[in-house]
Amino acid sequence: MAGTVDVQRLGFDPMEMLSEWDYGATSRLPDGRRLREYWITAADQEIEVAPGVVFNAWTYNGRAPGPSLRCIEGEMIQVHFTNGASHAHTIHFHGFHGPDMDGIPGVGRGVIEPGDSFTYEFEARPYGCHLYHCHAIPLKRHIAKGLYGVFVIDPDPARHGGPQRELAARRNHREPACQAINEMVMVMNSFDTDFDGENEVYAANTVAFYYMQYPIPVRRDQVQRLYLVNMTEFDPVNSIHTHGFFFNYYDHGTTLEPTLRMVDTVMQCQGQRGILEFSFADAGLPPGRYMFHAHQSEFAELGWMGFFEVI
């Protein structure tokens, strides 16, 4: 790899993307429930996926991956979608919703034509680490072009009793127990720059080797939480492997107890996701550079590789 990507020209910064959440706008509904509204616009956009390599992407809100939407279980969600791109698109959310709100061609409103708008509406459940993506056909191309993002539903402590309540609070962004944790978001993605059905670039958060060139600073004494979503196209499986430390893993994030304990490698199929939790201090580890990457060596060497700078 030669050179670096200019984030000014890119329009978004993978380092900021790690901890950037879109909480939307909240208000009270007549029945007392909270309404949370998001505004998402699709566009055609050139992005630099590796130094000097420009990809003609399709984006939500000017970034690929799109904004990381965050809400709390039980809230009413409205996503006001405007298609400012040149092709018909949709937003298909992973989570509970009726068929009319599924964001697929031919059901409900179906695809949203260029210039049109539509509001997706549903209740936020189940809690977990989810995602959204365009479901217009051809599906492969619409996903590979960059139309996807993270959709996290925090558990509501009020809905969980006993010891579960405290665990739910650790995951709820409004609770101090959660705010004490360093939360990060990574979307494992890939780009087929010559459109031959094979990826030239793999990355976490779009830019090849970005966290290699700019290691992610983390505090040794802070608990780390990583929301990890696999939106790799063409390859059925992607993975993360951590060097020198192990983590607890919550598949789909739909449980408050880990589904895997003390592992250093997990794989995710396309669309699979989960939450990683780890602490360098608890493991008695010294500061320094800790590598992480896909354990598909090919993906790693094509850009999906990075460092935590533990301080």
Place this chain on the structure above:
Amino acid sequence: MSGSGAAWELTGFRHPLWMAAALPIILLGALLGALAWFGPLGVLNRGAPPVEQLSIERIEIRADPPRFVMTVVNAGTEPVIVAQVLVDDAYWEHSVVPERRLPYLGRATVTIPYPWVEGERHEVKLLTSTGTVMAGEIPVAVESPQFDGRWFAALTMVGMYVGVIPVAIGLLWYPFLRTLDRRWVHVALAFTAGLLVFLAADALAESVEMAVALPPAYHGIGLILAAVVITLVVLQLVAGNGQRAAGDDAAGRRALAAFVALSIGLHNLGEGMAVGAAYGIGEVALGASLVAGFAIHNVTEGLGIAGPVAHDRVGFPFLAGVGLLAGVPTIVGAWIGGLAYAPVIAILFLSVGAGAALQVVYQIAAIVRRRSIRELAQPSTIIGFAAGVAAMYATALFVGA
């Protein structure tokens, strides 16, 4: 329409002839000027992204430190920017000289430090700024030869083995040919013609194969056609004006032998380039068998040169002269091929050789016909011709690749 002399009539005006000749050129200049000034006009201006045509011309494999040195050419009309380099599907450090942006037919050298593995396959991909991939294969990684005295000597030896020595050995049939009855001379001539037809066909096939692999901007097929036709015409004019090459006397036959040697020499120049290039890109294993094959094949060429003078008394200096004329270009070709192989130049020489061979075949046919129209159609002539083709084909089998 009855205009004759120094004027050309159009709507009543009379123009000097030079103006009539220059007008289309002036208008063409105006059109090009308008295109350069205003860019593509109207319907042409679709704003579509250009199809990039980056061509990898050469990959050298070096040691100390291990690295690949690639020569790339932009064969498309739009500039191309080399953004990244992948080796075996991994991004790799590299440098591009003189710069990453290549204009039309611009060249750059890409140096990639890489711990290549001897005897194994590697693949290098160039990723352009638009995400287009251009791949180059290293089928078997072996260190490319250094351009030193030893390498130069090796290429010279290759040229000697492939060209000079086999042709000389073939010419040693001359004393045997001289013992043949006079009636058999036209058979020897027919044999030479058959040999040359085979060489021409072989050269054209090889040229077409290389031309198809060339970037379209080079117009390889057009190059072959132009080279063949121009060679034919030029040689015909030279031979015709001299009135010697076409004549059936001792001097004419010697000139014919020299023409045969020249056309074979041009052919061997192209062939030497191919062999030198095979050495140059490190296909050494191929080199040894290729050299042996060419040696067997080219012995026949010596026989072909001796054919026209089979019944004349020619001295050793003449035989040595024509032998060197046919053989030595192989050495020059090997140098060019080994040092700086360029398919375009190889195509050019092979095509010129093919054109020359075909012109000589025409000369031979003219001579045989002038002797006796019946001789041209005699079974012995036809068999001689077929034997020439067959001998070339049979020995070509030794060349293998």
